[in-house]
Amino acid sequence: MPIAEELAKKQRQISIAEFFERNKQILGFDNLTKAMITSVKEAVDNALDACEEAGILPDIIVKIEEEGENEYKISIEDNGPGIVKSQIPHVFARLLYGSRFHSLKQSRGQQGIGISAVVLYAQLTTGKPITVISKIGSGFPAHKYKLLIDTKRNMPNIVSEEILHWDKKSGTLVEFHIKGKYVKNRKQSVYGYLRSTAIVNPHAFIKLIEPDGNEIIFERISDKLPKQPREIKPHPNGIELGTLLKMLKETKAKRLSSFLSKEFSSISSQKAKEILKIAGVDGNLPPYEVSVEKAKKIIDAFKKIKFIAPPTDCLSPIGKNLIKRGLRKETMQLSPEFISTDMRSPSVFSGIPFLVETGIVYGGNLPRDSKVEILRFANKVPLLYQEGNCVITEAIKNIDWRRYGLEQKGGRGVPYGPAIILVHVASVNVPFLSESKEAIAHIEEIEHEIRLSLQQCARKMRIHLSKKAKKAKAKDKFLLITKILPAIAEKVSSIVGKPKPSLDEIITQIMNIVWIEDAIEEDNGSVKSIINITNYRKTRHSFNLFAEIPGKEFLENISPEPERIEENYIMWHVDINPKEKKSFVFRLKKESELDENNLYIDGLNPVYVIGAEKWEGE
Amino acid sequence: MMDALNELKKIAEKIYEDLANARVPSIQLPSRTKSNIKFDERYRVWKYGSQKITRAANTLAGAYMLLRTVYTLDFIRQMIEQRKTSTLRELYYISEGWGEAKFHSQDESDKLAEDLEILTRRLREDLKLRPEEDGARVIGDIVIEEVTRKGEKRRIHCQDDVGDSGYSIPYNVEKEKIKFIETNADKVIAIETGGMFDRLVENEFDEKSNAILVHLKGQPARSTRRFIKRLNEELNLPVIVFTDGDPWSYRIFASIAYGAIKTAHISEYLATPSAQFLGVTPSDILSYDLPSDALTKEDIDALNSELSDPRFHDEFWINEIKLQLEIKKKAEQQALAKYGLDYVTDVYLPEKLAEMGYEM
Numbered sequence: 011m012p013i014a015e016e017l018a019k020k021q022r023q024i025s026i027a028e029f030f031e032r033n034k035q036i037l038g039f040d041n042l043t044k045a046m047i048t049s050v051k052e053a054v055d056n057a058l059d060a061c062e063e064a065g066i067l068p069d070i071i072v073k074i075e076e077e078g079e080n081e082y083k084i085s086i087e088d089n090g091p092g093i094v095k096s097q098i099p100h101v102f103a104r105l106l107y108g109s110r111f112h113s114l115k116q117s118r119g120q121q122g123i124g125i126s127a128v129v130l131y132a133q134l135t136t137g138k139p140i141t142v143i144s145k146i147g148s149g150f151p152a153h154k155y156k157l158l159i160d161t162k163r164n165m166p167n168i169v170s171e172e173i174l175h176w177d178k179k180s181g182t183l184v185e186f187h188i189k190g191k192y193v194k195n196r197k198q199s200v201y202g203y204l205r206s207t208a209i210v211n212p213h214a215f216i217k218l219i220e221p222d223g224n225e226i227i228f229e230r231i232s233d234k235l236p237k238q239p240r241e242i243k244p245h246p247n248g249i250e251l252g253t254l255l256k257m258l259k260e261t262k263a264k265r266l267s268s269f270l271s272k273e274f275s276s277i278s279s280q281k282a283k284e285i286l287k288i289a290g291v292d293g294n295l296p297p298y299e300v301s302v303e304k305a306k307k308i309i310d311a312f313k314k315i316k317f318i319a320p321p322t323d324c325l326s327p328i329g330k331n332l333i334k335r336g337l338r339k340e341t342m343q344l345s346p347e348f349i350s351t352d353m354r355s356p357s358v359f360s361g362i363p364f365l366v367e368t369g370i371v372y373g374g375n376l377p378r379d380s381k382v383e384i385l386r387f388a389n390k391v392p393l394l395y396q397e398g399n400c401v402i403t404e405a406i407k408n409i410d411w412r413r414y415g416l417e418q419k420g421g422r423g424v425p426y427g428p429a430i431i432l433v434h435v436a437s438v439n440v441p442f443l444s445e446s447k448e449a450i451a452h453i454e455e456i457e458h459e460i461r462l463s464l465q466q467c468a469r470k471m472r473i474h475l476s477k478k479a480k481k482a483k484a485k486d487k488f489l490l491i492t493k494i495l496p497a498i499a500e501k502v503s504s505i506v507g508k509p510k511p512s513l514d515e516i517i518t519q520i521m522n523i524v525w526i527e528d529a530i531e532e533d534n535g536s537v538k539s540i541i542n543i544t545n546y547r548k549t550r551h552s553f554n555l556f557a558e559i560p561g562k563e564f565l566e567n568i569s570p571e572p573e574r575i576e577e578n579y580i581m582w583h584v585d586i587n588p589k590e591k592k593s594f595v596f597r598l599k600k601e602s603e604l605d606e607n608n609l610y611i612d613g614l615n616p617v618y619v620i621g622a623e624k625w626e627g628e
Numbered sequence: 629m630m631d632a633l634n635e636l637k638k639i640a641e642k643i644y645e646d647l648a649n650a651r652v653p654s655i656q657l658p659s660r661t662k663s664n665i666k667f668d669e670r671y672r673v674w675k676y677g678s679q680k681i682t683r684a685a686n687t688l689a690g691a692y693m694l695l696r697t698v699y700t701l702d703f704i705r706q707m708i709e710q711r712k713t714s715t716l717r718e719l720y721y722i723s724e725g726w727g728e729a730k731f732h733s734q735d736e737s738d739k740l741a742e743d744l745e746i747l748t749r750r751l752r753e754d755l756k757l758r759p760e761e762d763g764a765r766v767i768g769d770i771v772i773e774e775v776t777r778k779g780e781k782r783r784i785h786c787q788d789d790v791g792d793s794g795y796s797i798p799y800n801v802e803k804e805k806i807k808f809i810e811t812n813a814d815k816v817i818a819i820e821t822g823g824m825f826d827r828l829v830e831n832e833f834d835e836k837s838n839a840i841l842v843h844l845k846g847q848p849a850r851s852t853r854r855f856i857k858r859l860n861e862e863l864n865l866p867v868i869v870f871t872d873g874d875p876w877s878y879r880i881f882a883s884i885a886y887g888a889i890k891t892a893h894i895s896e897y898l899a900t901p902s903a904q905f906l907g908v909t910p911s912d913i914l915s916y917d918l919p920s921d922a923l924t925k926e927d928i929d930a931l932n933s934e935l936s937d938p939r940f941h942d943e944f945w946i947n948e949i950k951l952q953l954e955i956k957k958k959a960e961q962q963a964l965a966k967y968g969l970d971y972v973t974d975v976y977l978p979e980k981l982a983e984m985g986y987e988m
Contacts, residue, residue, distance in 0.1 A: 497727070502640045
């Protein structure tokens, strides 16, 4: 049963305050540190949702001040659309106000209990009301409320209200006093939560002012707002009896047949007839008259029929380029050597659309001997607790990371090595393991998608690492032929008193490869990729060189003229004589996020090549 | 000396010819591992077998090795021409000025010196290289004639003419440097630790047992091993080795009796095949109930490695090593002090020597 229904039931029997006290854990207030994070998180999630819905690039300021032993004042200010005056008391000072049941939409608000729980927590721990200032646009006044919750009636208790001038186009500021604990230097902290939030919300500007006055700014790195997620209706697969009964009661449809085709996705009137026929229920029945017995038959019928998948364009992913930029920005001080990201196409479990995005950061100053850091997200909200129980962690544990260059005991478990693994699951209804919404349940389809996506990133990491190893080897050879061998020749010649012999032929023998070196430079606002090929073999070679590109649309120019340009690669034909050196250059727009070349060759045995892999086809 | 010089030049010429004929330059050396030591029936010592390794300039490591080789042989060539010598440590420091050919540790330069000995079939001394450490100490009834640095011949009686620390073995112990004039001793006892050597000296065991006592100072230097070998060969004195009872001490014995793996190219020159091991044996730990320490993981690994070492393939060693692995204990020579300071000279050594057939 959904938490809301449970809550609603219990509200009749016990006071809200009592209920809160008993269910602190579920609500995310079970200890002082967590209470602090939850409070900030609820307010920031709201701010981000509101800004996105209104098409505003979010500017959010989080300020935390210490007021006494384990007592803090927290204020969160946004530049969102604001809240109309009459709604302010209800939004903040009524538990469960405005929860939606039958429409499904990817939103942050799915997580957590809502801002009113924070207000209640504040009230229970410090007794102080929440202050809300909100303004809905220029030309409107700002309204300031001080609110408490009347815990007996679950209604707002307005302590004071006033109108004031706020020098801001629109936005909302909330300020509350809670018992809590501010910690630093760990993942489970306000900073950790905001850093993770910044990674997956590259369009947001977030400023954090810590209790000691330290200011941390998470810059905006994208001016593009994410696509608005679309609301969809429930899909007949995976619907529960309780939900169906509630929908039957609340629908405006007059007859059961039109209820089915209007309130669900993927049910045409033709399908509705088929369902009713299998269920043996009369389609002319008014929905409110459908008995539990009949509703059960309908659910059974749902299970016997094949439905088309629900629409999946309702999801709003972050996108692999933006995740990469987010990761790069937030790991800059660690100067990682490699970042790879991936986005899967939408998929479905139990009639619910979802989508998985992942990223891997490798190397630099990341710790080499400890477990990799896992960053989990559901609908762009960081999940900080219960890592061990989450399907994301499970999927990571079930991959044999040794194949991809990380250490892992026995090929199972969280791998060790200098890496960060990011996984984002977006869904109109994220299946959380429990009501505390800190871990995603073990849904096979979700695990499968996470695995495929991570393997895609991991493959790129492996290629990167093997390329690095090969390059180190090539560097050794280069040192050998340019320095060591000539030094040997010079010394022995002087010992035996004879002229220094020519080394050209030995060098070709020792190298015996076609050497491909590449570099990427930022140049006048674009990315320039330079590929140099030197033939250290005795024979002339003729082969094709392929350079991967993130997309044709990013291309600015190429030289020399390539043989072919496809969506994801450029192909040159290369003719090269012994000892000859040739250069190939292309420029991409900066947004292409190209940070590493992937080069392939065709028509030349790869054992004679350093710097490119064998072309395996498209 | 022209001889060594020629050998060195041959190596340089080989490398030069390789380069001039467009061949990747390389040199071949015997593989210096325990799988490549063979028992030499003629000298009754362990020497390198026929496994060879090739160091070629087609890898960076091989090229560095060749570069260092040519620099080092050029350096030795100059020393021979200028009649100078240098210590192994000086060789290491000299390489500071060799650019890419510089050694990164003294271990590298020491190994290369051994390589050159093998390649030229000459001793380190012929290559003008000498070790840091002096040889160890000797006390006993023997008269040695040493040519001093001023070229004078001086006779030294190793009991009467020396202090309690004894006669110090020079790095060069060849005939041009020292000669054995006369001795009344009937055996040589080589002792691993300084503490035990001093104990035997203080208890006048050299006189009581009519032995020449030689202090090994741990793993004995080449000069010490060569000195012992000469005592054995020229004066016909049996050699008895007395060490701690642990796997590392057995290796000390093996290097005296059979030759060390590192110097197997000159085993016939350094090893004393008739040397006998007196103790402390694992059996002694039990029969004398000696204070002991538990074997460490490294000790156990070393014992197991000795079981697969051909030098230890005889009944005595296999039994003792297996016994030690079973009791998992090791003991020091000085553990004998459990029964008093005189116990080692009054009881332990006389009993052990009697067992081995020596009369006191």
